[in-house]
Amino acid sequence: MDWTTLIFDLIDLRSFSNLWYWIALAVTWSTASHWVLGVPYDMVLRARRVGGQAETDLEDMVRINVNRILYIAREAGVILIAFFAFVLTTLMLLGFIYRVEFCQAVLLIAAPLSVVALISVSTARRIESTGERGEALRRRLSVHRVGVQIIGMLSIFVTAFWGMLQNFNVSILPG
Helix, strand or coil, X not given: CCHHHHHHHHCCCCXXXXXXXXXXXXXXXXXXXXXXXXXXXXHHHHHHHHCCHHHHHXXXXXXXXXXXXXXXHHHHHHHHHHHHHHHXXXXXXXXXXXXXXXXXXXXXXXHHHHHHHHHHHHHHHHHHHHCCCHHHHHHHHHHHHHHHHHHHHHHHHHHHHHHHHHHHHHHHCCC
């Protein structure tokens, strides 16, 4: 077997039949649900269990990340929304009009993540406006995490369904 054939078999652009795509999908949603507004969720759990310095560390970390998220949203929000709308539209056209499977696969990860990004900005605004601390802050972060997990589960379900459909269609096509 030629080494280029081996490499192209390993890095197959038929994404839905590629194990690496499914690993990347799982890691993406696992990471998205673990890092709540840029704060690892274990800090929320530790602050709930221990309190004291762990609670102060959580509040400081949330304050820093909320300020960072809102700064980016205020300074470059419109430009970022326009850029990502362009990218998502391009992926959608290439994926579903021109039937490029790689673009379909990337879109099925990127579109739900963009919803998570919008929800994160909304949650950051809510935390800043209410000045939540302590139990209220932990509850807000937990609710945000559950929302991200629901989006992730729906995304994985839709992606798995679409991927199976694509693999089925490829397997029955002649030639």
